[in-house]
Amino acid sequence: MGSDERYWLGFDLGGTKMMATVFDAGFKIIGSQRTKTKGCEGAKDVLDRIIKTIKDAADDAHIKAQHLGAIGIGCPGPLDLDRGIILEAPNLGWKNVTLKDTLEKEFGCPTVIANDVDAGTYGEYRFGAGQKARCVVGIFPGTGIGGACIYEGRIFRGRTGSCMEIGHVCVQPGGRVCGCGQRGCLETVASRLAISAEAAAAAYRGEAPHLLELAGTDLSSIKSGVLAKAVAADPVIERIVRNAAQHLGGAIANVVNLLAPDVVILGGGLVEAMSDLFVGEARKTVDCRAMKSFTKSLKIVAAQLGDNATVMGAAALAAEGKAKE
Amino acid sequence: MGSDERYWLGFDLGGTKMMATVFDAGFKIIGSQRTKTKGCEGAKDVLDRIIKTIKDAADDAHIKAQHLGAIGIGCPGPLDLDRGIILEAPNLGWKNVTLKDTLEKEFGCPTVIANDVDAGTYGEYRFGAGQKARCVVGIFPGTGIGGACIYEGRIFRGRTGSCMEIGHVCVQPGGRVCGCGQRGCLETVASRLAISAEAAAAAYRGEAPHLLELAGTDLSSIKSGVLAKAVAADPVIERIVRNAAQHLGGAIANVVNLLAPDVVILGGGLVEAMSDLFVGEARKTVDCRAMKSFTKSLKIVAAQLGDNATVMGAAALAAEGKAKE
Numbered sequence: 251m252g253s254d255e256r257y258w259l260g261f262d263l264g265g266t267k268m269m270a271t272v273f274d275a276g277f278k279i280i281g282s283q284r285t286k287t288k289g290c291e292g293a294k295d296v297l298d299r300i301i302k303t304i305k306d307a308a309d310d311a312h313i314k315a316q317h318l319g320a321i322g323i324g325c326p327g328p329l330d331l332d333r334g335i336i337l338e339a340p341n342l343g344w345k346n347v348t349l350k351d352t353l354e355k356e357f358g359c360p361t362v363i364a365n366d367v368d369a370g371t372y373g374e375y376r377f378g379a380g381q382k383a384r385c386v387v388g389i390f391p392g393t394g395i396g397g398a399c400i401y402e403g404r405i406f407r408g409r410t411g412s413c414m415e416i417g418h419v420c421v422q423p424g425g426r427v428c429g430c431g432q433r434g435c436l437e438t439v440a441s442r443l444a445i446s447a448e449a450a451a452a453a454y455r456g457e458a459p460h461l462l463e464l465a466g467t468d469l470s471s472i473k474s475g476v477l478a479k480a481v482a483a484d485p486v487i488e489r490i491v492r493n494a495a496q497h498l499g500g501a502i503a504n505v506v507n508l509l510a511p512d513v514v515i516l517g518g519g520l521v522e523a524m525s526d527l528f529v530g531e532a533r534k535t536v537d538c539r540a541m542k543s544f545t546k547s548l549k550i551v552a553a554q555l556g557d558n559a560t561v562m563g564a565a566a567l568a569a570e571g572k573a574k575e
Numbered sequence: 576m577g578s579d580e581r582y583w584l585g586f587d588l589g590g591t592k593m594m595a596t597v598f599d600a601g602f603k604i605i606g607s608q609r610t611k612t613k614g615c616e617g618a619k620d621v622l623d624r625i626i627k628t629i630k631d632a633a634d635d636a637h638i639k640a641q642h643l644g645a646i647g648i649g650c651p652g653p654l655d656l657d658r659g660i661i662l663e664a665p666n667l668g669w670k671n672v673t674l675k676d677t678l679e680k681e682f683g684c685p686t687v688i689a690n691d692v693d694a695g696t697y698g699e700y701r702f703g704a705g706q707k708a709r710c711v712v713g714i715f716p717g718t719g720i721g722g723a724c725i726y727e728g729r730i731f732r733g734r735t736g737s738c739m740e741i742g743h744v745c746v747q748p749g750g751r752v753c754g755c756g757q758r759g760c761l762e763t764v765a766s767r768l769a770i771s772a773e774a775a776a777a778a779y780r781g782e783a784p785h786l787l788e789l790a791g792t793d794l795s796s797i798k799s800g801v802l803a804k805a806v807a808a809d810p811v812i813e814r815i816v817r818n819a820a821q822h823l824g825g826a827i828a829n830v831v832n833l834l835a836p837d838v839v840i841l842g843g844g845l846v847e848a849m850s851d852l853f854v855g856e857a858r859k860t861v862d863c864r865a866m867k868s869f870t871k872s873l874k875i876v877a878a879q880l881g882d883n884a885t886v887m888g889a890a891a892l893a894a895e896g897k898a899k900e
Contacts, residue, residue, distance in 0.1 A: 408835025
């Protein structure tokens with residue numbers, strides 16, 4: 251391969267694991283590497299691990315790291331996008347991690363950072379379920395519920411960076427207390443964590459014998475795959491998940507009434523494990539609750555890229571940023 | 576004045592009245608004309624009246640109509656923006672009104688149409704309370720509640736034209752039935768119509784003697800000015816209006832969590848008549864319910880341009896469209 255050929259690197263910096271993927275000029279995956287994040291060991295250690303993971307991914311792709319044309323990193327926020335700094339990642343105990351500077355010094359190529367949900371939704375827009383749509387909304391229920399919007403090919407941003415906090419749209423006035431301090435946020439009824447908590451209570455009450463046998467009543471054991479199995483076996487768990495998906499649909503209806511998107515993409519492990527249920531219930535609720543003129547040709551679909559969405563989106567953002575230079 | 580000087584015309588086509596305003600190249604008002612819309616007399620008649628009103632406004636500005644550089648019209652929707660057609664205005668009984676073609680033929684200058692709330696918010700962005708902001712949300716409670724968003728200098732649009740239907744964001748799940756067929760929409764609790772209905776009921780029950788004396792119990796008599804007077808005299812009316820403003824604040828909190836705007840502008844006759852109350856209550860509720868990182872430097876302000884917002888915004892859109900040619 252000639253040294254004038256270009257490669258892009260996409261990076262997904264998650265709370266528990268990190269992944270680096272190398273793409274060729276046509277965005278075909280040619281190499282990749284994963285490792286644990288171990289955020290508790292401190293930012294310096296994590297930066298070293300990021301560098302090593304990138305080098306290993308380049309090795310896996312049989313290219314030299316210095317042939318990378320640009321690096322894009324999807325990160326937990328809040329971020330300083332211009333300076334390429336993670337301002338804070340409370341779950342990981344980081345403050346002011348200078349990602350852009352460190353990686354540009356190490357690899358000598360432009361590096362951009364993006365909010366991980368923004369990057370994932372951008373990935374689906376460029377290569378997955380939202381291709382060529384004028385307005386794409388991505389929603390990813392997990393521990394919380396992340397959201398993003400790609401409007402006319404660009405990430406819709408708030409004043410300070412990311413926005414689209416659909417997890418904190420109020421769906422139950424006076425409802426359960428949320429981590430953000432408010433009440434009745436979508437996250438309190440439709441995140442994987444909220445579903446797991448309700449499911450664990452049902453298991454504890456003896457109403458969900460299959461779930462109890464599969465995972466007990468510890469929330470940390472009640473993951474998406476377990477919930478999907480329990481949905482098929484315990485009617486009460488099916489009701490709990492369906493109810494959550496309806497709440498999700500209600501919040502989506504509000505987003506649709508405001509933004510009138512072309513496509514709403516539902517992603518993340520929970521949706522992946524039960525995509526028919528989530529997409530189906532969300533669809534029904536949105537058709538019922540949003541304005542007809544906005545729902546007529548609205549698509550609600552499952553994400554297509556799975557774990558690759560963030561690395562693909564981050565790499566594309568980096569490549570296009572470079573193209574603009 | 577030389578015939579090479581440029582003038583812009585902004586037009587506000589409302590359900591009850593229409594207004595044409597002529598601006599000089601620097602967007603100073605130099606002439607204007609108002610008349611009744613009389614939509615019931617049919618689209619042809621209204622088109623003739625629009626043409627006459629534009630000519631009268633040009634006369635008032637002491638210019639010839641053929642010196643108009645461009646015409647911008649704020650209209651009730653839904654619209655076909657590209658073809659410049661009002662597809663339907665149910666309240667006025669119109670269908671497929673070919674505004675753009677008719678006016679371009681008559682005046683020989685480019686004509687653009689825009690949703691009236693979009694045009695009004697764009698006016699506030701260019702000349703009023705939202706100048707230079709990166710993201711402006713405009714909210715106008717009236718019979719319904721109109722909303723619009725100007726993002727990085729451009730109107731945020733849905734697939735089919737307008738969007739930002741904040742009046743149909745759900746704020747009371749299972750609440751009152753809305754004109755759109757849903758329940759608990761913001762319009763059912765915070766529009767001028769909803770407030771007037773609640774106020775009329777209070778007057779009927781004998782709890783609002785001042786309102787009863789001022790306006791009786793007929794909704795069509797309980798307008799913004801009357802409500803403002805009653806708020807000062809009847810404590811129950813004050814509670815009703817304050818409660819509506821809090822619901823408005825709750826819906827704004829959801830919009831803030833999604834779009835993280837720099838400025839939220841509240842306008843329309845109702846807000847104008849009681850701007851301290853509306854802006855104050857909305858502010859308190861938003862500070863309480865939206866994410867801190869988004870509310871910190873968020874401004875919530877009253878509109879500055881009053882009835883001129885739509886004509887100014889429409890004229891600016893037309894002028895800038897022309898500039899792009």
